[in-house]
Amino acid sequence: MIPLRIEATNIGAVPHVDIDLSNINLASICGPNGVGKSTIFTIAPVFALFGETKNSCGMDNMVRLGTQEMDSTLEFEHRGEIYRVIRTRSTKGKGKTTLELQRLIEDPELSARKWDSLSGTTTWETEDKIKELLNLDAETFLASSMILQGKANEFTSKPAGQRKAILAQILGLEIYDRLLEKAKEKERAVNIELEKAKAKLSELDTRLVAKPAVESERAVCLDEISRIEAEIQSKESELRQARDRVRQLEIKQQRARELDRQIDTLWTEIEQKESEKSEHGDKLVRAQKILDSEAQILSKSNEHEQVKQRITVLQTKQPRLSELDIQERQIRGELVKIESQLTTTSQQVTKTETILACQSELEQAVNEFNLLGADIERLDKLAETFRIQELNAIQKKAAWEKKDTEIENRAKELNDQISGLKKKVEMLGNSGCINPENAQCRFLADAQDAKKKLPDLEKELASIDGSQIQPYWEEYQNAKRSVEELKYDPLQHKQSKERLNFLRPKVEQAAQLDSKQELLQNLKQQKSQAEEQKGQILDRIKGFQAERIKLVEELKPLTELEARLPKLAQWAQVKDQLPAARGMVAVTNETIAKLKTEIELKRKTAYQLGNEKNEIDRWVDNLPTELGGIADLEENLGTLRKELTDYSTRAGVIDAQLKSLEKDEEERRQIKDQIIPLAKDLVRWQTLVKAYGRDGIPALIIENAVPELERIANEILGQMSKGEHSLRFETQRDLKSRAGVKETLDIIVSDWIGDRPYETFSGGEQLRIDFAIRFALAELLARRAGSRVEWLTIDEGLGSQDAVHRGLVLEAIKSVADRFRKVLVITHIEEAQAVFEQQIYLEPGEDGVRVKLAA
Ligand SMILES: Nc1ncnc2c1ncn2[C@@H]1O[C@H](COP(=O)(O)OP(=O)(O)O)[C@@H](O)[C@H]1O
Ligand SMILES: [Mg+2]
Incomplete structure (x- = not known):
């Protein structure tokens, strides 16, 4: 991996830089303090690649004050391809990071080159892709390609006891801790699984012991079932036969009932005919009787005729009686009226006469x-x-x-x-x-x-x-x-008035006296007329009464005659029957003879049917026995069927048991098959646990790495000290207090006087040793990483060297440079700057940092 370009914005104090490193091999980086040297050449690339910043002070603190977003781009060559990583960080809101990984590819269409994104869908995914591409993580990268300002002695300054752990860390041996943890986990899991399988196996074995017994029970059960089934079959055929017989008997019984009904009908008919016959006999007797008393019947009928005629005559007179009553009642009403008129008229006459007398x-x-x-x-x-x-x-x-x-x-x-x-x-x-x-x-x-x-x-x-x-x-x-x-005199006045009032009616009467005379005459005439009428009425009443007495006398026998009439009417009826009786005697004799014949015939039939029925009844007597037999058979069958059901149920249960046992067997087979690979697995994991353990692979790596480290470090140290110093690592030390050894990584340095520990050397000497070891570590790591990081940055590494040794260190750096493709040495020492063929000058400018390249 070789850097080609660094571009950064708003990181630390730097507003913006864009530095092309493609032509740089070995260069010093110069500039005043605080201009941004460390920021640009150490922090910016590490931030771009791994999202980390120096001192792990937190990304957001590196965003330039007054701004809210920083970004860093690192363009680099790796295994013949050109890549770039662009990372931004915004502190706005909850903060946000973006990350891009791109590769430069040929675009055939444009016949030019273009950036092709290799980013993942998330930042973490892209970070993983970067680590995978470089085969490096941030720590290894820092340890192999950067000697940071003031941290050259990061390894050597640690106590000897810790150095081995740091070396292990630098060599990336923590991965074995993780592997160990994983292996242990696996071992535990496999072990648990194995134990479980074993437990299951013994459980299944315990269950399967019962299988032979269940099987033999099943055989017994099946035998019983076939026995009962056979028995049921035979009983069923018996039952069918018995039922057939019963059916026959029932048909016969039916016939017997039919016969009973027929016989009953016959007897009823016979009874009817008998009663018909006796009725006819009675009729015959009656008719004969009528004929016997013919003379008496005729005389009584005559008498009946006469009485009837007399009654008719008398009955025509009867209405006259009530008529008389009505007429008498009317005339008497008139009499009452006349009498009352007479009384009134008499009174008026008397009154008028009295008036006229005064x-x-x-x-x-x-x-x-x-x-x-x-x-x-x-x-x-x-x-x-x-x-x-x-x-x-x-x-x-x-x-x-x-x-x-x-x-x-x-x-x-x-x-x-x-x-x-x-x-x-x-x-x-x-x-x-x-x-x-x-x-x-x-x-x-x-x-x-x-x-x-x-x-x-x-x-x-x-x-x-x-x-x-x-x-x-x-x-x-x-x-x-x-x-x-x-x-x-008021009294006299009053009495006079009273007398006058007393006299007033008399005066009125006196006024009427003339008319009264005439009235009297009229009244007297009226009275004599009324008296005459009254006499007439009384005469008429007497007439009515006489007629009435006569009529009553005449009607007296009517009641007696009427009472006699019904008895005589019977005789008259009988007289009407005489001709019929005569005809009937002949007919009835014939009918009775016919009925007698019919009755005889029916009797005979009834006896015949009775005989047939008796015959059938003898058969039907067996029916209860047969029915009893059927009930017994049915009960028997019921019991057998229940037994069969019980056995079938039992067989079902046994089958289920057997099925479950067979499943157990299958499971047992499967578990047995699993156990062997599980056991092998367990052994494998146990082996791995040992291999990843402290005394396993990590120890071996360290043991192998130490001599190589020693060799490279001595090469560089020899260069820097003109062969004066050499060093060696001691990985174990005898314990003074008790028997045994201590795991350590002592650095023993030899000079012309002899061997002594690193800690006893001066600061300047130590720095050279630090460099030698750090360079060696960087190279070792780069090699081990598989892909070399052919880039080394040394930030202010010359601190405490005197002029002579500074020259030596610089020489050493130069000689190390051959081992790397790009070496950047950040220094503010002017003298040092001149040693390098290429120089990068950084100057604070108006709008940021100004970069100048000199060769
Ligand atoms: N977030 C920040 N904003 C502004 N300036 C910062 C920030 N972080 C660090 N600085 C300043 O940046 C400068 C450090 O730059 P540095 O790269 O170490 O300089 P040098 O060139 O000495 O290596 C210091 O002056 C420091 O105060
Ligand atoms: Mg610095």
Whole structure:
């Protein structure tokens, strides 16, 4: 693998570089500190190939500050082909990586070259493809092609005890740890499988022990089944025969029942014929009897005719009786009406006669009524006057009484005022005032005022006497007198009115007297007419009654005749039957003879059928026995069939058991077949476990690698020290404390004085030894990787060398360069730079790093 071009953007401090390395063989890389030398030539290619950055500080920290995405492209030649890897890393969001692996191919269409993608579908897949292509991982690549700044002694500076482990790691021996783990896993798994198979085998063996017993049980079972089947067959044929017999018997039984029915029918018919015959006999007897009493029948029939005629005659008269009843009832109704009319008319006559008898009395009442009427008129007027006068007297009395009270009240009032004034005047006298008459105080002024008023009041009081009320009194007395002078008597007035009311009906009666005379005449005439009618009605009633008595007498025998009629009617009927009876006697005798013959014939048939039936019954008697036999056979068969089912079930179970055992046998065979390869497998894995173990292949590799490493390292160290130093590795050391050895990788360096451990040499000397070993390791690894990494980068490797030794180291580097196709030496030492034919200068520029190539 040889790098051809490095292009990088936004890695570390570097905004962008694109460096063509195709013509570089051995070059120094120069530039001020921090310009980006290490970044461009160590970090960028490792990042592109493996996605890792130096110090494993994390990819995202390498993205140039202020930007969010870096990328790195490495173009390289490998086994005659040109490839390139392009990786980008974005810190946006959760972060994102892209990776492309491409190969440069000829495009026949364009007759030019173009990049062909070899990437996988994911970044990991592409990374795996890169590792596969180079046959390298990041560690091996770093160990074989880069001596990083300050890490030249990465191997040598470790304690001797750890170096072997580091060497193993550098040699990629951890793969054996993984292989060992895998082999152990496999061994365990195979072992478990084997143990399982063994356990299964013994389980199957235990089960299979029972097989012979099951087989013999099966044979027994099958024997039993065939025995029972044979028995069933024989029983079934027996049963069929018995059933045939029963069927025959049942047919016979059927016939017997049929015969029974026929015999029954015959006997019923015979009975019917017998009863027919006896009926005919009875008829014959009856007809004979009728014929015997013919004379009596004829006389009774005659009598019946006569009675019937009499009844008819009487029955025609019967309706007249009820007719008479109805007529009598009607006429009696008329009688009642006439009688009531007569009563009313008589009463009216009496009343009218009474009225006419009081004629003079009524005339007198009329006179009195008229006189009284005039007097009452006068009294009514007087009563009106009296009422007015009396009202006037009452008013006058009230006026007089009112005046009297007024005057009395005024006198009392004056008396009160006077006595009040007198008291005030008296106080004036007692006041002690010198001149009370002219006193100015209000009190005395009031008293003086009272004194002045007093005489008027006393005068008014004196003037009050009877004269003021006298006129009122007189007016009242006059009014009273006029009332008395009227001499009106209310009692008399009332009695007169009552008498007048008493007389009023009499006056009315008197007014009617003329018409009453005429009425009386009419009434009397009506009365005599009604009496005449009544007499007529009574005569008619008497007629009806006489007719009725006669009729009843006539109808008396009817009931007796009617009672006799039905008995006589029977005789008349019998008389009708006489001719029939005569005809019948002849016919019936014939019929009876015919019936007798029929009955005889049927009897004979019935006996014959009875005989046949008895014959059959003797056969049918066997039926219960036969049926019993069938039931027994069926029961027998049932038991046998059940047994058969049981045995068949058992046989089924045994078959299933055998099948399962056969399956077990098959499984056992299979397991047996598996066990041998499994055992072989186990041995193989056990062997591998040993081989991958610490004392196996890794130990062998190290043991083989160490002398080669020694040889290459000594070649380079000899060059760098002008043959002064040589080294050797010691892989085991005797333990001082106890018997035994310790696994180690001591570096023993020899010079002209003698041998001593690496640790005892100076820094400069150690650096040369470091270089020698690192170069040797790089070469060894490159070789072992199968595909050499023909590229070596040494980053600031000259640190502590003095001028002489620096020259020697540089020489050594130059000589090592032959072993690699491209060697890049990063250094800031000017003197060192000049040693190399080609120089790459890096300078900080305005828009990034400027690259200059010098040769
Ligand atoms: N993510 C980053 N962004 C910007 N500058 C960075 C980042 N990481 C490292 N640097 C700077 O890059 C420079 C290191 O570059 P380097 O390649 O080691 O330089 P030199 O040329 O000395 O080998 C240092 O100045 C360091 O601070
Ligand atoms: Mg550097």
